[in-house]
Structures are given as structure tokens and as C-alpha cells.
Amino acid sequence: xxxxxxxxxxxxxxxxxxxxxxxxxxxxxxxxxxxxxxxxxxxxxxxxxxxxxxxxxxxxxxxxxxxxxxxxxxxxxxxxxxxxxxxxxxxxxxxxxxxxxxxxxxxxxxxxxxxxxxxxxxxxxxxxxxxxxxxxxxxxxxxxxxxxxxxxxxxxxxxxxxxxxxxxxxxxxxxxxxxxxxxxxxxxxxxxxxxxxxxxxxxxxxxxxxxxxxxxxxxxxxxxxxxxxxxxxxxxxxxxxxxxxxxxxxxxxxxxxxxxxxxxxxxxxxxxxxxxxxxxxxxxxxxxxxxxxxxxxxxxxxxxxx
Amino acid sequence: xxxxxxxxxxxxxxxxxxxxxxxxxxxxxxxxxxxxxxxxxxxxxxxxxxxxxxxxxxxxxxxxxxxxxxxxxxxxxxxxxxxxxxxxxxxxxxxxxxxxxxxxxxxxxxxxxxxxxxxxxxxxxxxxxxxxxxxxxxxxxxxxxxxxxxxxxxxxxxxxxxxxxxxxxxxx
Numbered sequence: 001x002x003x004x005x006x007x008x009x010x011x012x013x014x015x016x017x018x019x020x021x022x023x024x025x026x027x028x029x030x031x032x033x034x035x036x037x038x039x040x041x042x043x044x045x046x047x048x049x050x051x052x053x054x055x056x057x058x059x060x061x062x063x064x065x066x067x068x069x070x071x072x073x074x075x076x077x078x079x080x081x082x083x084x085x086x087x088x089x090x091x092x093x094x095x096x097x098x099x100x101x102x103x104x105x106x107x108x109x110x111x112x113x114x115x116x117x118x119x120x121x122x123x124x125x126x127x128x129x130x131x132x133x134x135x136x137x138x139x140x141x142x143x144x145x146x147x148x149x150x151x152x153x154x155x156x157x158x159x160x161x162x163x164x165x166x167x168x169x170x171x172x173x174x175x176x177x178x179x180x181x182x183x184x185x186x187x188x189x190x191x192x193x194x195x196x197x198x199x200x201x202x203x204x205x206x207x208x209x210x211x212x213x214x215x216x217x218x219x220x221x222x223x224x225x226x227x228x229x230x231x232x233x234x235x236x237x238x239x240x241x242x243x244x245x246x247x248x249x250x251x252x253x254x255x256x257x258x259x260x261x262x263x264x265x266x267x268x269x270x271x272x273x274x275x276x277x278x279x280x281x282x283x284x285x286x287x288x289x290x291x292x293x294x295x296x297x298x299x300x301x302x303x304x305x306x
Numbered sequence: 307x308x309x310x311x312x313x314x315x316x317x318x319x320x321x322x323x324x325x326x327x328x329x330x331x332x333x334x335x336x337x338x339x340x341x342x343x344x345x346x347x348x349x350x351x352x353x354x355x356x357x358x359x360x361x362x363x364x365x366x367x368x369x370x371x372x373x374x375x376x377x378x379x380x381x382x383x384x385x386x387x388x389x390x391x392x393x394x395x396x397x398x399x400x401x402x403x404x405x406x407x408x409x410x411x412x413x414x415x416x417x418x419x420x421x422x423x424x425x426x427x428x429x430x431x432x433x434x435x436x437x438x439x440x441x442x443x444x445x446x447x448x449x450x451x452x453x454x455x456x457x458x459x460x461x462x463x464x465x466x467x468x469x470x471x472x473x474x475x476x477x478x
Contacts, residue, residue, distance in 0.1 A: 020365065020400070021396070023366040024366060024393070027367065027392040030385075030388075031370070031388040031392060034384045034385035034388065035384065035386065035389070037384070038385065039383065044384040047374075051375060055375050058329075058375075062336035062338065065337070066338050066339065134340070135340045136380055137338075137339070137340070137342075137345070138341070138380040138381050139342075139343040139438075140438050140439075141437060141438065142341075142438070145381070172381070179381050187436070
């Protein structure tokens with residue numbers, strides 16, 4: 001056997017480098033620092049952007065086999081099914097064209113009436129179409145990744161909708177992709193309006209991760225019924241008003257608590273949306289919000305907010 | 307040279323193969339398969355394997371960098387996987403002299419606590435940072451990783467088990 005074919009080299013005596021314990025100390029301190037920086041000081045974003053850009057080719061590579069498996073079947077659909085779906089789409093289009101023609105006229109009429117009433121014209125919010133690449137694998141949050149990023153002009157905080165309702169909000173923007181926090185995420189809150197009663201409230205994501213939303217702090221005798229539609233109220237200045245968010249599922253009125261326990265199911269396809277629309281953030285044109293300094297005079301030694 | 311009786315002499319490990327297998331494990335981890343709490347962490351498995359077999363080449367620094375990549379991909383807390391992988395690699399290097407004296411199935415039993423510790427670190431960090439509890443199926447992940455240990459041992463040691471002098475009878 002020739003020399004040098006064995007793997008059992010004796011370990012080097014002198015060139016050992018730092019001990020593994022000291023390396024553990026250094027790297028775990030760095031990791032803890034990154035965590036604190038990410039959650040408290042919001043300075044992790046540049047690190048994330050750099051790593052995300054370096055990682056993007058690997059992610060792209062990893063997406064190929066899964067997408068081939070998921071959407072590859074569409075290429076082998078029979079001609080008959082394609083033709084039947086086209087015929088159905090044409091029939092639907094014919095049905096809708098009549099309404100679409102009416103919409104123009106109604107919009108014009110509405111605009112004039114609103115001017116008559118001296119109401120502010122409802123702003124049409126510009127938006128970008130995007131495609132959902134995949135669900136983020138992190139089991140502790142509810143996020144999806146879309147295929148538009150800083151390069152396409154996506155801004156953090158933009159509302160994201162799909163064809164049936166509000167899907168969530170853009171929370172992080174990388175150069176080529178963005179992260180969207182879904183409405184069912186625990187940390188997500190959205191101001192809503194009950195269409196039936198006109199009552200405003202806030203819908204929170206459910207901490208129990210059941211895929212529902214929760215209307216918190218509604219009085220036990222509040223007028224909420226199963227089946228009520230909740231839409232965005234627009235008071236936050238982020239979401240344009242009138243987008244459907246959720247439908248009330250179940251109302252539990254408990255005798256021992258002051259608040260009712262109201263669960264709602266999201267209207268958007270939070271688990272299966274593929275094509276989404278990213279709306280412009282803050283396009284609702286609210287008047288500028290009063291700053292903290294105006295609200296309360298600063299105490300001596302207190303730090304100003306932001 | 308002190309070795310376990312009956313252990314095969316191995317060829318030197320190819321550095322390209324080591325880093326290639328680590329990259330492949332990263333690609334496997336990046337597969338967009340959705341949000342599955344019991345999904346085994348192949349990256350952690352391969353990192354532990356190379357930390358045990360080649361502690362001078364793959365160590366804590368590499369584990370930290372790969373952990374950072376996983377954090378950014380999963381949109382997790384920045385540093386969560388980095389901390390777990392760093393600890394994992396440290397424990398693997400700590401036990402690497404002892405572990406190779408055992409047969410492969412008993413090695414799997416001995417690396418199970420490592421994977422449990424790594425997942426426990428991630429869970430603790432995320433619960434402190436206010437995340438959703440992923441459910442009890444997440445307990446399966448370290449178990450599956452330990453069960454995959456023999457598979458990985460066979461697959462990643464195969465290039466080192468080739469014949470040192472290939473001939474017509476042993477072409478590989």
C-alpha cells in the first residue's frame with residue numbers, strides 16, 4: 001500500500017489554533033448579540049440582506065425540483081380539459097363583461113355624487129403583482145416569501161392582498177425577495193370594521209397557531225354574530241379601507257370573563273395563495289400623525305421616542 | 307495508531323467532497339417544502355458528522371456561518387440556528403474521540419442527545435422571543451435525525467472506503 005493513503009494522521013501538536021471551548025464562547029456570544037440586535041435594535045437588516053443575496057442562487061436551485069414536482073403536472077394536462085376550462089372562462093367573462101361595463105358608469109356616477117357630498121375621493125391604491133415562492137419554513141411564525149424585492153421597489157409595511165382578501169403585510173425586504181407576515185401570525189394585528197354593525201375593532205393573529213384570527217377586547221355583550229364579515233377599516237393609514245379580512249366563525253360568551261372570545265377565519269388563502277398584489281404602503285393619505293413630543297412634554301432625562 | 311478492532315482503514319477525506327456535501331445538505335434544507343415542524347435538519351446532521359470525523363477541517367466557525375444562512379432562509383430570529391449549530395458542533399468535537407470507538411448504531415444513540423439539545427436551544431430562544439409553539443410533532447425531528455445517522459455514515463464515508471489501488475477486480 002502506498003504511503004499517504006491512510007486517513008489516520010496524528011493530530012498536529014503545536015498548530016492547534018484556539019481551543020474549541022474558546023471558539024464556542026466567541027461564536028455563541030456573537031449569536032446572542034445578533035439575536036438581541038435583531039429583536040431590540042433592528043440593526044440585523046444589513047446582515048440579513050447580505051446573507052440573503054449570497055444565498056439566493058442556492059435558494060433558486062433548491063426551488064427548481066419542488067416547483068417541477070408541483071407545477072410540472074400542468075404541462076401534461078389533456079387538451080380537452082384545457083379547452084373546457086377555456087370555455088368556462090369565456091362564459092364567465094361574458095357574464096362579467098356586462099357588470100364591468102356598468103362599473104365604469106357607476107364609478108363615474110359615484111365620483112360625481114361624492115363630489116356633490118364634498119367627500120374626499122377614494123384613493124385608488126397602486127399595486128404590484130407578485131408571486132408567492134414558498135412558505136417560510138420557520139414553524140414559530142407564519143410568513144411567506146414573495147418574488148419581488150428592493151429591486152422591484154417593494155417597501156416594508158406594504159399591505160399584501162390576494163383575490164379574496166388581505167393576506168398580510170410586507171415585514172422585511174431583501175434585494176430580490178420579500179417576507180410577508182400573514183394575518184394569522186401571532187404578532188400581526190389589523191384594524192377591522194364589522195360590515196353588518198359598523199363597529200370597529202382590531203383582529204389579532206391567533207397565538208395557538210390554529211390558522212384563525214381573534215377579535216380581542218370585545219365586550220361580552222357586543223353585537224357580533226357568526227358569519228359577520230370584517231373588512232379593513234382604514235383608520236391605520238396602512239391598509240386601504242374596505243378589503244375583506246375575515247369572517248366571524250365562533251362567538252363564545254363566557255359568564256366569568258368581561259370579554260367575548262371571538263374567532264374568525266381569514267378570507268385570503270393564507271395556506272395556498274400563489275398570486276398576490278402588493279399595495280403601496282401608506283397610500284391612504286391620512287393627515288400626518290401627531291408626534292410624541294406634541295402629545296406629552298418630555299420629562300427631564302427621558303429619551304424621545306425614535 | 308489505536309483503533310477499534312475490525313475497523314476499516316480509510317483513505318484521506320477529499321476537502322472538495324466535505325464542502326460539497328455540506329453545500330448539498332444546505333440545498334436540501336432550503337427545499338421549499340412548507341412549514342413542517344418535524345422536518346429533520348439535514349444540515350445539522352452533516353455538520354455533526356464532519357465535526358466528528360474531520361474536526362480539524364469542519365468546526366465551530368463553519369457551523370456558525372451555515373447557521374446564519376439557515377436563519378436568513380427561514381426568516382427566523384437572526385442567530386437562532388447559528389447558536390444551535392455552534393453548540394452542536396462544540397459537543398460533537400467534544401465527543402469525537404470517544405464516539406468513533408462505538409459501532410454505527412450505538413453512535414446514533416449517542417448523537418441523539420446532541421440533536422435534542424440543538425432543537426431545545428432553538429425552541430427556548432424562540433419561546434423567549436415570543437413565537438408560536440410549533441406543536442409536539444417537533445419532538446420527532448431529533449429522533450429522525452438520529453435515525454438518519456447510519457445512512458449519512460454510509461453515504462459520506464463511501465468515498466473514503468474505496469480501494470487504495472484500484473484494479474480490474476475492484477474498480478472503485
